Amino acid sequence: MTAGAEERREELVALYREVSACTKCPLHETRTKTVFGAGNADADLMFVGEAPGAEEDRQGLPFVGRAGQLLNQLLGEIGLAREDVFIANVLKSRPPGNRDPQPEEIAACEPYLFEQVRLIEPKVVCTLGNFATKLLSGSPTGITKVRGTPQVHELGGRTVFLLPLLHPAAALRTPAMKETLRGDFATIPALLAGPPAAPAPSAEEVAALEAEGGSTPPPPASQLDMLG
Ligand code: URA
Numbered sequence: 001m002t003a004g005a006e007e008r009r010e011e012l013v014a015l016y017r018e019v020s021a022c023t024k025c026p027l028h029e030t031r032t033k034t035v036f037g038a039g040n041a042d043a044d045l046m047f048v049g050e051a052p053g054a055e056e057d058r059q060g061l062p063f064v065g066r067a068g069q070l071l072n073q074l075l076g077e078i079g080l081a082r083e084d085v086f087i088a089n090v091l092k093s094r095p096p097g098n099r100d101p102q103p104e105e106i107a108a109c110e111p112y113l114f115e116q117v118r119l120i121e122p123k124v125v126c127t128l129g130n131f132a133t134k135l136l137s138g139s140p141t142g143i144t145k146v147r148g149t150p151q152v153h154e155l156g157g158r159t160v161f162l163l164p165l166l167h168p169a170a171a172l173r174t175p176a177m178k179e180t181l182r183g184d185f186a187t188i189p190a191l192l193a194g195p196p197a198a199p200a201p202s203a204e205e206v207a208a209l210e211a212e213g214g215s216t217p218p219p220p221a222s223q224l225d226m227l228g
Pocket of ligand 1: 051063089
């Protein structure tokens with residue numbers, strides 16, 4: 001592990017402690033344990049789910065219920081294990097009765113998620129379901145419209161591929177969705193193996209190039225089909 005990776009890991013441990021003691025929203029009153037996230041602190045691939053359920057709240061670990069079993073299976077099918085990836089959620093505390101996350105809960109918790117992305121430095125972030133997708137894409141477009149197509153975003157000060165995926169819990173309820181999720185999972189290895197996401201040129205860079213009479217450089221060829 002490089003020195004940089006060690007420092008990032010230490011900062012991640014400090015963030016874990018901060019999250020464990022967090023009282024920024026009322027969910028701290030009803031949770032059993034915070035669920036920080038788990039896995040490889042130096043992973044190229046991160047998954048972001050919605051919020052802990054009952055079993056996650058009891059164990060303090062993400063995706064340990066049935067949805068987690070499906071996630072493990074789909075990871076296995078693309079040659080990966082949980083130890084290879086980092087799995088987190090939008091919310092670190094369980095909403096009572098598994099109700100939807102509320103806007104003020106998301107707002108209180110989101111700095112932790114962006115800090116996790118900054119420290120883990122993934123190449124690809126897969127959002128699972130609507131809440132994670134809308135938060136990290138910054139767009140209100142629903143998951144069924146955007147799933148399976150990589151986007152390029154700056155998250156936690158880092159340019160990454162964001163791949164929106166159906167939530168495994170939804171896939172468990174509907175067999176056709178499970179096959180869709182499986183198909184979208186199959187695109188992950190190529191994203192991981194390809195060149196990293198490149199930042200879009202800034203408005204100033206575009207203006208400077210145009211003033212010089214040049215044209216705006218196209219994004220790397222490998223990303224053209226991803227930027228739509
Ligand atoms: N569903 C989620 O979104 N996250 C978990 O951790 C478990 C189930």
